[in-house]
Amino acid sequence: MKTTLHEDAVSAPLLSAPLATRVVSPRTRLREALERGGIVLLLIVLCAVFTWCEPVFLGVDNLFNILQSAAIVALLAVGVSITLAVGGFDLSIGSIAATAQMAASYVLVVWHGSAFDAFAACLALGVATGLFNGVLITRFRVPDQLATLGTLFLLAGLQLIPTGGRSLATGSILPDGTETTGTFPDAFLAFGRARWLGVVPVPVIVLAAITLVAVLVMEFSRWGRVLYATGGNETAARLAGAPTARYRIGAYVASGAIASVGGALIAARVGRGDVGAGHSLLLDAVAAALIGYAVWGLKRPNVLGAVTGAVFVGVLLNGLTMLNAPYYMQDFIKGALLVGALAFTFSIGRKTTR
Template sequence: MAGTTADTTALDRARDVIVKYGFIAVTIVLFIYFALTEPAFATSSSIFSMLKFVSVTAILGLGIMFTMVVGGLDLSIGSVAGLAVQMAALTMVFYNMTGMTAVGVVMLAGVLVGLINAFLIVVCKIPDLLATLGMMFVIQGAKLIPVSGQSVTSGMVLRDGSEAPGRFTEGFLQIDRGFVGPIPLPVVIMLVLVIASWFFLSRTKWGRVMYAIGANPEAARLAGVRVGFYRGLAYVISGLLASVGGMILVSRIGQGDVNAGASSLLEAVAVALVGRSVLGAGKPNAWGTLLGAVLIAIVLTGLTMKGFQYYHQDTAKGAVLILALIFSYTLSRKQIRYTSAT
């Protein structure tokens, strides 16, 4: 009996070590492997390129993280990023306005979608998944109506036969192409948002209240917490972060691509789930979300350098997501809630 107890304790300790440090170890091992087999992989330019490439996914992952903190999930976040792409393009190309105006319009659109999601979930009592799924489809269709399903590009022909009067301003394009010293501006934006999210959730009263709501909304309500307000706030923050990710994306591609943001949802969910598993946190967190984005960047960049075709990337991203689920559910033996109490 004593031997069985000792074996069980040893297994529990081993599991705890795997849960706490497993993803960090996987990330380090993969980085070392690709660095040794592909010399160009570990150069500073390659590392910054990886981080720049994954910055949009990381920022959208932070938005998903906030909704997971309060026990929900925002399925509309990829569509909101795509909406940001279209709104920025329309503002500058169709209406010939400045880049700063486009930034304001895009941020306002993200907040507006977040408020609509909050209204549907908190006031109308629609479950998070269903409300945001409906918004996802509404946005996907609505953003195509003003442009008749066309991508918005400088010099395009409008419905009346005239040429679009505006273009993407150089200042706006610097959102993706600019640098702060040797560091690409999207990487700086990503790191600032990660630090701000970590500070808000871990070092402020509001963040701790949001974690309490995600753990037990009824107990939080009985303690006098305005559960509806904080749940709504999480979706407004998610919409705002999605708009920031969309701005980086549209400044990267230089046009209002109608398909922009379409594949972002699953990647954002994957990195947020990885964040929940890092260091055995057992809850969504900003630094873990960043590590999830870095892990995906390492995998995709490494596979590309080794000559794998683009269609292998979805398989790799799916494998990362499954690994995150194993850490979150199987190894940690904890449950995670994706829908809020009504």
């Protein structure tokens, strides 16, 4: 069908106008703001409610106590986020932390090692486990969840064998009947208990340093872009020349190393090797990492969002404890708030996209 020059001149601006300018209504702007900051807004609301009920909640000491209690979960959530970025999922991260704290305790109280030896043992364990996971996934083609689930059970059993299933401290009796005589040196305990300038706990400083490095690598470096490209479309990334297998292995090695730091923090804080440590770390870390999807509306795994999610959980548990909420209700309340917050954020984002 033919059109006249006049008709073309009139219709062209009408067709191109929506492409040139986008009229955003106030309602759409509000939805976009809620999508980006919904979790942060809810965090602020929680702090306001807890402060109204217990004014001491916003005290400096309590705030740093919250950060200290959330530091280990946040570290593990960072590791989970890195593996999620490459399309994987590290289910062994809680067992790595638990086994690392047992390894550090064994080095100190059985082998009479130094604080440096204990840290080195933790890192070696984390790197070796991450490498083991990566090789299973890339070389033997085992699916990520199944490979890391198998590693979870391996480590859960491994940490019990040297001590016969008992916790480990000075004076513990080993399966062969010998008594441990080593001690936790002050230099090691300071890693989990000391406060910089008498205010900032060392675990919070460790978390801040690792978070900063992880954010710089994941968001502003070529390595981070390749990691996300591998998770988005591994075949396309490989055809573009990226060594995707190496990056996947590197992601799991980084996850294991970060988890081992969390294990060292646990041992330094409690001053013994606790066989019960780490049982809830996996679920809390995964929850924090998944909350990170909703932070700032990114809808993808990201380090800063995972740390925000861990702080969110820490604030919620601390506030419920201060309000003397029954312990058997805390998990339910935590789950209800998390599900509600995520559903709200993602439903808002879906409407905005439409």
